[in-house]
Amino acid sequence: MKPQEVALALYPSQFTISPSLKQIKLNQLGPGVVVLQQTDKHTFEHASGFHSEFLLQMSFLQTHSQSFPESPDRQNEAIFTEVEKPFSVTLPRLLKAKVCSYKIEVAGKNVPVLTIQDKGRYGVIVFENLEKYLQMDNWNRQLLDKYCRDYSVGIIGFVAPSEETLVGAQLRGFPLYVHTNLRLRDASLNPGSPVLRLTRAGDTAWGPLPGGDWAIFQHNHSSYEPLEWAQRNNQDYPTDGLIQPPLATVIQDHGRVDGIQRVLFGSGLRFWLHRLLFLDALSYLSHGQLSLNLERRILIDVDDIFVGEKGTRLKPDDVHALIATQNRIAGLVPGFRFNLGFSGKYFHHGTHEENLGDDMLLRNVDQFNWFSHMWNHQQPHLYDNLTTLMNDMILNKDFANEKGIPTDSGYSVSPHHSGVYPAHELLYMAWKKVWNIRVTSTEEYPHLRPARLRRGFIHRNIMVLPRQTCGLFTHTMYIDRYPGGRDKLDESIQGGELFQTIVYNPINIFMTHMSNYGSDRLALYTFESVIKFLRCWTNLKLTSAPPLLLGETYFKLHPDETDPVWGNPCDDQRHIKIWSRNKSCDTLPKFLVIGPQKTGTTALYTFLSLHPSVASNLPNPDTFEEIQFFNGNNYYRGLDWYQNFFPVQPNGTGGRYMFEKSATYFDGELVPKRAHALLPHAKLVTILISPAKRAYSWYQHIKAHGDPIANNYSFFQVIMASDSAPKPLRDLRNRCLNPGKYAQHLERWLAYYPQQQLQIIDGEQLKSNPVEVMMELQRFLKLSPTFDYSEHLRFDNKKGFYCQIVNENKNKCLGKSKGRQYPPMDEKSAKWLQRYYQNHNSALNKLLKKLGSRPIPQWLKDDLSTTS
Numbered sequence: 107m108k109p110q111e112v113a114l115a116l117y118p119s120q121f122t123i124s125p126s127l128k129q130i131k132l133n134q135l136g137p138g139v140v141v142l143q144q145t146d147k148h149t150f151e152h153a154s155g156f157h158s159e160f161l162l163q164m165s166f167l168q169t170h171s172q173s174f175p176e177s178p179d180r181q182n183e184a185i186f187t188e189v190e191k192p193f194s195v196t197l198p199r200l201l202k203a204k205v206c207s208y209k210i211e212v213a214g215k216n217v218p219v220l221t222i223q224d225k226g227r228y229g230v231i232v233f234e235n236l237e238k239y240l241q242m243d244n245w246n247r248q249l250l251d252k253y254c255r256d257y258s259v260g261i262i263g264f265v266a267p268s269e270e271t272l273v274g275a276q277l278r279g280f281p282l283y284v285h286t287n288l289r290l291r292d293a294s295l296n297p298g299s300p301v302l303r304l305t306r307a308g309d310t311a312w313g314p315l316p317g318g319d320w321a322i323f324q325h326n327h328s329s330y331e332p333l334e335w336a337q338r339n340n341q342d343y344p345t346d347g348l349i350q351p352p353l354a355t356v357i358q359d360h361g362r363v364d365g366i367q368r369v370l371f372g373s374g375l376r377f378w379l380h381r382l383l384f385l386d387a388l389s390y391l392s393h394g395q396l397s398l399n400l401e402r403r404i405l406i407d408v409d410d411i412f413v414g415e416k417g418t419r420l421k422p423d424d425v426h427a428l429i430a431t432q433n434r435i436a437g438l439v440p441g442f443r444f445n446l447g448f449s450g451k452y453f454h455h456g457t458h459e460e461n462l463g464d465d466m467l468l469r470n471v472d473q474f475n476w477f478s479h480m481w482n483h484q485q486p487h488l489y490d491n492l493t494t495l496m497n498d499m500i501l502n503k504d505f506a507n508e509k510g511i512p513t514d515s516g517y518s519v520s521p522h523h524s525g526v527y528p529a530h531e532l533l534y535m536a537w538k539k540v541w542n543i544r545v546t547s548t549e550e551y552p553h554l555r556p557a558r559l560r561r562g563f564i565h566r567n568i569m570v571l572p573r574q575t576c577g578l579f580t581h582t583m584y585i586d587r588y589p590g591g592r593d594k595l596d597e598s599i600q601g602g603e604l605f606q607t608i609v610y611n612p613i614n615i616f617m618t619h620m621s622n623y624g625s626d627r628l629a630l631y632t633f634e635s636v637i638k639f640l641r642c643w644t645n646l647k648l649t650s651a652p653p654l655l656l657g658e659t660y661f662k663l664h665p666d667e668t669d670p671v672w673g674n675p676c677d678d679q680r681h682i683k684i685w686s687r688n689k690s691c692d693t694l695p696k697f698l699v700i701g702p703q704k705t706g707t708t709a710l711y712t713f714l715s716l717h718p719s720v721a722s723n724l725p726n727p728d729t730f731e732e733i734q735f736f737n738g739n740n741y742y743r744g745l746d747w748y749q750n751f752f753p754v755q756p757n758g759t760g761g762r763y764m765f766e767k768s769a770t771y772f773d774g775e776l777v778p779k780r781a782h783a784l785l786p787h788a789k790l791v792t793i794l795i796s797p798a799k800r801a802y803s804w805y806q807h808i809k810a811h812g813d814p815i816a817n818n819y820s821f822f823q824v825i826m827a828s829d830s831a832p833k834p835l836r837d838l839r840n841r842c843l844n845p846g847k848y849a850q851h852l853e854r855w856l857a858y859y860p861q862q863q864l865q866i867i868d869g870e871q872l873k874s875n876p877v878e879v880m881m882e883l884q885r886f887l888k889l890s891p892t893f894d895y896s897e898h899l900r901f902d903n904k905k906g907f908y909c910q911i912v913n914e915n916k917n918k919c920l921g922k923s924k925g926r927q928y929p930p931m932d933e934k935s936a937k938w939l940q941r942y943y944q945n946h947n948s949a950l951n952k953l954l955k956k957l958g959s960r961p962i963p964q965w966l967k968d969d970l971s972t973t974s
């Protein structure tokens with residue numbers, strides 16, 4: 107496929123312009139970035155690696171920038187549907203983040219719509235390939251330039267690599283010249299540049315710069331001010347010892363030529379300094395609106411204290427070094443102390459010298475912060491008994507008390523992160539009871555990789571924070587055994603992965619192990635170096651605090667992360683390893699009957715349960731037999747709670763098709779997302795009847811249960827209730843009306859599940875011809891053997907519905923709460939509801955046609971024809 111001329115990645119913003127004054131109301135300026143990209147979505151990963159770098163940066167910005175105002179949801183939704191397909195795999199969070207939404211559009215020659223009424227949509231415009239900007243046709247260029255001038259919007263441009271080498275070529279229309287395809291070294295920054303914010307013009311980044319395709323800028327106009335310089339690589343261009351003038355590799359255009367501010371990069375984002383400068387350019391050109399907060403908090407956990415083979419443990423010298431380094435780091439990072447995690451059982455299990463090291467740690471107990479591991483470093487998910495688990499924890503606590511180790515940090519880390527996520531409820535219970543734990547950290551939520559997507563959640567009042575990896579593991583004790591050697595470690599420290607982790611995460615809890623502080627003491631070197639490097643090259647304010655405080659700060663910064671999203675442990679090999687052997691994904695349901703309420707879900711549930719290959723959950727006494735896990739508070743009880751409804755089946759009946767029916771799932775806001783996270787391959791079954799009829803059935807249901815509102819207000823009064831009506835009345839109105847907005851709810855499910863996994867049953871057909879419905883459903887669910895429902899269901903004249911055949915003369919029907927007798931709906935209500943649901947029904951009609959899998963139900967045709 108031929109790449110389109112221009113592809114666009116859009117970050118829409120909402121900032122209001124006062125057209126008369128042409129002045130931006132800065133407080134309303136929003137995060138808007140448009141990236142004009144030279145290739146389309148199929149090719150962007152190649153080229154300069156720009157796009158993935160860019161997206162990476164934007165995802166951090168989205169996650170951590172506190173200045174992003176929320177865009178109205180409606181607009182985001184519209185945007186998401188367009189972008190989800192191309193990028194859903196790599197960037198789910200980016201796309202679904204509530205703040206600063208993201209849009210990719212493959213455009214032709216035209217620029218995107220830049221304004222909505224008097225609002226500019228984008229705060230910064232980024233050209234992946236500056237050439238595309240320079241070569242725009244006059245009309246579009248004028249349009250874009252005018253937009254930039256009127257709305258004070260800046261441009262970032264990258265000179266893209268090209269085979270053609272330019273020597274002193276003028277950038278079209280600008281008093282600016284470029285030389286390309288150069289190999290450079292020794293980059294430094296202009297300390298006087300107003301663009302620098304997060305970045306500090308620290309030192310010189312000595313050595314060759316990555317890539318051999320750099321561009322440099324030359325100018326003869328006061329509008330231009332270099333932001334970064336570098337030197338020619340002497341090996342390529344011998345200088346005969348003469349000092350060479352620095353070459354401008356990133357340049358700022360103050361806009362004195364044409365009223366537009368720009369920052370132009372002579373290379374992509376492969377060079378670590380450019381990643382920082384890019385953030386600063388975004389911040390500068392967006393008038394501070396696209397800015398990361400500069401505060402960074404760092405905590406370094408030292409796991410496995412007292413654990414470890416002889417020869418890998420700390421000796422007295424190592425403990426001295428630990429304290430000395432801690433003191434030096436505390437001078438750079440206020441509040442810093444190493445956080446030591448201990449397992450008492452292995453105290454004094456080293457060589458004589460190492461045992462002295464253990465003693466030395468205890469003599470200096472007050473110098474450090476402490477937290478508990480497990481007593482014997484055992485993984486909590488291996489415990490099936492709360493008392494045994496608690497007893498082991500108590501041993502560690504007793505050890506701490508005996509040795510004078512503080513026990514009140516409220517923080518603990520589980521060996522190998524076991525039991526934290528996937529959550530082993532026993533661990534949470536035991537932690538609470540024995541240690542009063544309030545905060546922990548893990549690398550595993552939602553997954554170890556990619557590290558930048560690690561998140562936090564709160565479960566059973568315990569804050570679970572993301573934990574970062576620094577590249578040192580238990581066995582990394584000597585520099586020559588560091589994977590890739592010292593150069594690799596230094597690369598990570600000097601602008602690489604470790605450095606960037608701290609740049610992008612406001613709160614960093616690092617995992618290290620006791621063994622990293624013995625032998626070559628790699629952890630001391632690593633952290634002291636990275637902190638110094640950060641202080642040299644950034645203006646980040648580094649501080650430290652105890653875990654509890656970090657937890658509270660974390661969830662203030664990320665309130666959206668409070669609720670956990672339980673994923674499927676079997677989708678991650680690492681999670682399976684830290685999941686109890688007694689738990690199995692086989693017990694999770696393979697399909698869900700999602701409702702909505704009053705459409706015949708109980709009848710369907712009953713019919714399905716007759717099938718020999720199908721099994722449903724155990725009943726939940728709290729919720730009228732339905733589990734109702736994915737909606738409401740049950741979700742916070744955790745996966746273990748849910749799975750208890752699906753016991754491992756006794757031998758002989760194994761392999762039955764497990765399902766669950768909770769009719770409230772259909773319209774639950776969070777349900778599709780949660781269900782998909784746990785059961786992405788599950789099939790979904792929904793039943794639809796006329797929404798007006800459904801609303802009336804619900805009203806009758808509630809009335810029959812003696813609800814005072816339903817008894818005091820007629821159906822018409824309920825559905826007509828205004829927003830100022832008393833809350834219980836509004837609640838009943840909503841429960842009557844909202845589930846019937848079928849298209850809206852179905853769209854939400856279809857945003858997570860492919861349509862092939864969804865079966866829509868016509869509820870009227872279920873009443874009149876359940877045998878055929880069940881036949882079709884068996885095909886959809888691929889159930890075998892096929893169960894002949896005509897032998898098991900027959901119409902019961904007395905009940906007026908199909909019932910289960912017990913014997914020749916006897917049927918077993920649903921109870922009297924299903925298929926109630928009540929007067930028909932009054933005319934006024936029927937008319938009002940027809941109008942009320944008109945748009946929703948049209949949308950449903952459209953959706954069903956689009957899905958194309960089923961004929962349009964007669965009731966929908968009737969509803970639509972009455973209203974038209």
Ligand SMILES: Nc1ncnc2c1ncn2[C@@H]1O[C@H](COP(=O)(O)OS(=O)(=O)O)[C@@H](OP(=O)(O)O)[C@H]1O
Nearest residue numbers: 703704705706707708709803907908920924925926
């Ligand atoms: N076979 C059979 N027997 C009895 N009832 C049947 C059957 N098939 C469908 N229906 C219709 O199911 C309606 C109740 O729907 P639900 O079971 O989904 O209700 S609930 O949400 O679980 O309360 C119930 O609604 P009402 O008629 O308003 O009581 C019935 O119309």
